[in-house]
Every structure is written in structure tokens, then in C-alpha cells.
Amino acid sequence: MKHDSLFQSFTLPASGIQLKNRVVMAPMTNSASHENGDVSDDELAYYRERSGGVGAVITAVANVTEDGIGFDGEVGVYDDRHIEGLTRLADTIHAEGAKAILQVFHAGRLAPLHLLKGGSPISASAIAHTDMEGKDLPVPREMTTEDIQRVIQAFGEATRRAIKAGFDGIEIHGANRYLIQQFFSPYTNRREDQWGGSLEKRIAFPLAVVAEVKRAVKEHAQRPFIIGYRISPEEHYEPGITIEDSLYLVDRIADESIDYIHLSTMNFFEGSIRDQNDTRLPTVRVHEKVGDRVAVIGVGSIHTPEEAARALDTGVPLIALGRQLLVEPHWVEKVQGGREGEIRQAISRQAGRETLVMPAPLWNMVTNAPGWVPVED
Ligand SMILES: Cc1cc2nc3c(=O)[nH]c(=O)nc-3n(C[C@H](O)[C@H](O)[C@H](O)COP(=O)(O)O)c2cc1C
Known part of the structure; x- marks a missing residue:
């Protein structure tokens, strides 16, 4: 079969749980849960539409404490x-044939004030985040030893x-500048x-x-229960x-006998973001470091089956x-069924969000952020 490498099963090294293929759904916040976090x-409809082909769905990130909301x-x-x-969410994903992994985090200093009900954001140290426009967010309160134990x-x-x-598992979200990364970062x-x-000490x-x-x-x-770390x-x-x-x-x-490490990169095929001269792929370097002790998930700007196969060709499992x-909820099924020509390349405003079964807040977010996700009228 064409693109065979995408459709080989994979057994996670610690739990022994088997994924039916090599493609998982990346965690994506959809902003469509109820105000109380339910x-x-x-959301269920959105996940149902996307759980039919992939080996596992990693959910939108969930906050582990009230003050960890992002x-x-x-x-x-x-x-x-x-x-x-959450039981309904896991059941929905399972009914379509994928493993269900809940991503969990604490937002730390990135918790927005309006969601903290009068409280202040907390972090490793009292250092404010500077947003993309150069504006400083509120200075977080440095966590006490008790805060650290509580979280x-x-x-x-x-x-x-x-x-x-x-x-079937959880993914610890140690990426994207949230609390765990705030402890790791100097x-x-x-x-x-x-x-x-x-x-x-930072680790x-x-x-x-x-x-x-x-x-x-x-x-x-x-x-058996999957543990991943991003x-x-x-x-x-x-x-x-x-x-x-x-x-x-x-x-x-x-060395902790967990199942996988998941990189968060915007482009799998791009080298270092700190050193333009270093073209080695961070995901491949991580894979070389950990070997078979733990699986590695790579991500970022993979759109075509050729790109997916090329990423797997690096040895990253x-x-x-x-x-x-x-853009294309049935990407995996279409590739597997030899219907690549039917893969959507962009979100169509005209076709509307119902066609793609996307909750309104997510639809609004991605269609109003030029350049992030391809959108056509
Ligand atoms: C709408 C949207 C929401 C996202 N939310 C999360 C999230 O909750 N947790 C996370 O770890 N990454 C999140 N990401 C990042 C993705 O998991 C992924 O790493 C990134 O989009 C690059 O992969 P891609 O090019 O295949 O989209 C989000 C991305 C998008 C587009």
C-alpha cells in the first residue's frame, strides 16, 4: 500500500498499549467547554468527526487547578x-476507534486575570510575560513551597x-510556556x-x-495507562x-518508564530557532538521545502524506x-483509502463551520488569525 509506513501499528514502550497507526491528533484548544469546565x-461532535482515522486523539489541554486556567x-x-x-469525551473518541489521551496543565503566569476571579496568576518567579505586542501581563506571584506541593x-x-x-492516558503539558516550562526555563x-x-534544580x-x-x-x-510528556x-x-x-x-x-515524549514545534523540518546555522532537527535530536527508552512524537506543518512519510523516515516513530x-477531519481515512485527491487544503468560509464540525469559538479563532490556518472564501 502507498504510504504504508503511516499505517503500521505501534506498541508504546511502557504501557504496552498498541496504537493502530503512526498518526495522532495533536492537542488543540477549542474554547468550547462550558464556563464551569464541563x-x-x-466539543463531542468535533472530536467524533476527527477520531475515526488516527491512532490516538490527544485532547485540548485541561487545567488541573482552578488557578491554572489558560x-x-x-x-x-x-x-x-x-x-x-470527561467520560462522555473518552467514550466518544473510543466509539470511533482511537485511543483517548487527556492533555493536562497549569497555565502559571499565562492565566488570564479575568478568569482568576480576583486571584493573581502564580509562577516559579515573579516575572511578567511580555505579549506579542510588547505589553507586559500582570506580574505573577512567586509560588510558595505549599503552592508547589498543591499543584x-x-x-x-x-x-x-x-x-x-x-x-487511555494523559499527556503532561510541559510545553508552550505554561507553568511546567516556566519552572524549566532560566x-x-x-x-x-x-x-x-x-x-x-530547574528540572x-x-x-x-x-x-x-x-x-x-x-x-x-x-x-495499562499511557503517560506522555510534551x-x-x-x-x-x-x-x-x-x-x-x-x-x-x-x-x-x-529513565522514568513513561510512554512518549511529544515535541511542540511549528515545523517538524525546521532546525534550531535559537541558532539559524544549526539545521539539525530538534525532534530527531531528541529521538537520538532517548533511543528506544521512550517513543517520540513529532509535529509541525505536516500537511501531505508525503510529508508525514518523510517525517517518519527520520526514524521518529x-x-x-x-x-x-x-482543515480535513478525515485526512487519515482518505490517505488510507487512496483518496488523497479529496483531501481539503483550506477551510472554506463559504462551506461554513458545520461542514467541518467545528465549535464556533474555534472557528472564529482560526478564521480570524490570518496565516495560521489556510482559509479561503
Ligand atoms: C487551534 C489550536 C489550538 C492549540 N492548542 C493546543 C493545546 O491545547 N495544547 C498544546 O500542547 N498545543 C496546542 N496547539 C499546538 C498544536 O498541538 C501543534 O503543536 C501545532 O499546531 C503545530 O502542529 P500543526 O502544524 O500540525 O498544526 C494548538 C494549535 C492550534 C492550531
Whole structure:
């Protein structure tokens, strides 16, 4: 079969869970959950439409504490009352044949003030985020030791809820500048206690979260359960995370018997964002570092089956598709069925969001951000 490499099954190294093929749905926030964090029917329809071909669906990120919220309409996993809706979400994904993985995080200093109900954002250190327009967000409160323990435990509680809801696994979101990355980054972590300072101390929080999630799985899971960890391999600012820092972190995580490390890059085929002369692919470097100890998922601007096959040809075992599954929910089925000619290349405003089964907030977000996702009238 053409593009055969995409459709080979893959067994995750720690849980032994088998994915039916090499393509997973990348986590994408859809901003369509209810205000209290409950899953909405619109979201279920959106996932149902996209769960038929991929080996696994990684959900939109869910916040593990109330003060860890990052977006309006975010799905919550911070309270037992969320379990019911999360169960419907896992069931919906399973009914279409994919494994269901819940992505979890704390937004840290990126929690918007209007969602914090009067509270202040928290982070490793009291360093404000500067947004794309050069404007500073509010200065976060530096977390106390008690805050740190509370948030670590919340990742364990989120894991328990994901297990109860019937998910096959969780992905710890250590990427995209949220709290876990804020501890790892020398820019946002200026602490001088056990949680910051040297590289070794900057990885203490990420590793403590991994340990707590593993503990929760051991205590609550009656069957194998996937644990993944997402990283942004570099930060472009100074002082920022370097690829060497990340290789050190993934090496340590690979010794923790988890299933996969998922890179967060905007273009799989692009070299370092810190050093234009370094054309080595960060995802491939991570894969070389961890070997077979842990699987690697690569992502970023993969649109065609040829690009997907080329990414897998590097030896990286799994790839994720994000925007392409917004544009073409049935990408995998069409490639597998030899119907490549039918793959949509852009979101059509005229065809409307119902054709693509997209919740209104997500539709508005992607159709109003030129250059992010291809859109035609
Ligand atoms: C609408 C949208 C929402 C996203 N939300 C998340 C998210 O919740 N968690 C996350 O780790 N990445 C998120 N991402 C990043 C994607 O997972 C992915 O890494 C990125 O889009 C690059 O892959 P692509 O070129 O296949 O889209 C989001 C991307 C998009 C387009």
C-alpha cells in the first residue's frame, strides 16, 4: 500500500498499549467547554468527526487547578464533577476507534486575570510575560513551597480523574510556556531554593510532576495507562531553554518508564530557532538521545502524506497532525483509502463551520488569525 509506513501499528514502550497507526491528533484548544469546565456537546461532535482515522486523539489541554486556567471555554479536570463529561469525551473518541489521551496543565503566569476571579496568576518567579505586542501581563506571584506541593498533587488528582473517566492516558503539558516550562526555563525561574537555580534544580518540578502522575497511575489504574510528556525544545529569548537543556531533561524523563515524549514545534523540518546555522532537527535530536527508552512524537506543518512519510523516515516513530485535522477531519481515512485527491487544503468560509464540525469559538479563532490556518472564501 502507498504510504504504508503511516499505517503500521505501534506498541508504546511502557504501557504496552498498541496504537493502530503512526498518526495522532495533536492537542488543540477549542474554547468550547462550558464556563464551569464541563465538556460540551459541540466539543463531542468535533472530536467524533476527527477520531475515526488516527491512532490516538490527544485532547485540548485541561487545567488541573482552578488557578491554572489558560483560556475561556477551557475543559477542566480540577474537580470530580468534571468526570461525567470527561467520560462522555473518552467514550466518544473510543466509539470511533482511537485511543483517548487527556492533555493536562497549569497555565502559571499565562492565566488570564479575568478568569482568576480576583486571584493573581502564580509562577516559579515573579516575572511578567511580555505579549506579542510588547505589553507586559500582570506580574505573577512567586509560588510558595505549599503552592508547589498543591499543584504537583493536583496533577495526581487529574490523573485519577482521567482514569476514572476511562481515558487511555494523559499527556503532561510541559510545553508552550505554561507553568511546567516556566519552572524549566532560566528566564521565568529565578528561584534559589530546591526548585530553581542550576539546570538540575530547574528540572525538579517537571520530574516531581512526572513522579506524582506515575504514583497516581499505580494507585488508581486497573489496566495499562499511557503517560506522555510534551516539551518545547527551545526558547528564542535570553536567557532561554537551549536544545542542550532539553536533551538533558528528556534523557532524565526517558529513565522514568513513561510512554512518549511529544515535541511542540511549528515545523517538524525546521532546525534550531535559537541558532539559524544549526539545521539539525530538534525532534530527531531528541529521538537520538532517548533511543528506544521512550517513543517520540513529532509535529509541525505536516500537511501531505508525503510529508508525514518523510517525517517518519527520520526514524521518529509517531507524528501528530494539528491544523491539518481542522482543515480535513478525515485526512487519515482518505490517505488510507487512496483518496488523497479529496483531501481539503483550506477551510472554506463559504462551506461554513458545520461542514467541518467545528465549535464556533474555534472557528472564529482560526478564521480570524490570518496565516495560521489556510482559509479561503
Ligand atoms: C487551534 C489550536 C489550538 C492549540 N492548542 C493546543 C493545546 O491545547 N495544547 C498544546 O500542547 N498545543 C496546542 N496547539 C499546538 C498544536 O498541538 C501543534 O503543536 C501545532 O499546531 C503545530 O502542529 P500543526 O502544524 O500540525 O498544526 C494548538 C494549535 C492550534 C492550531
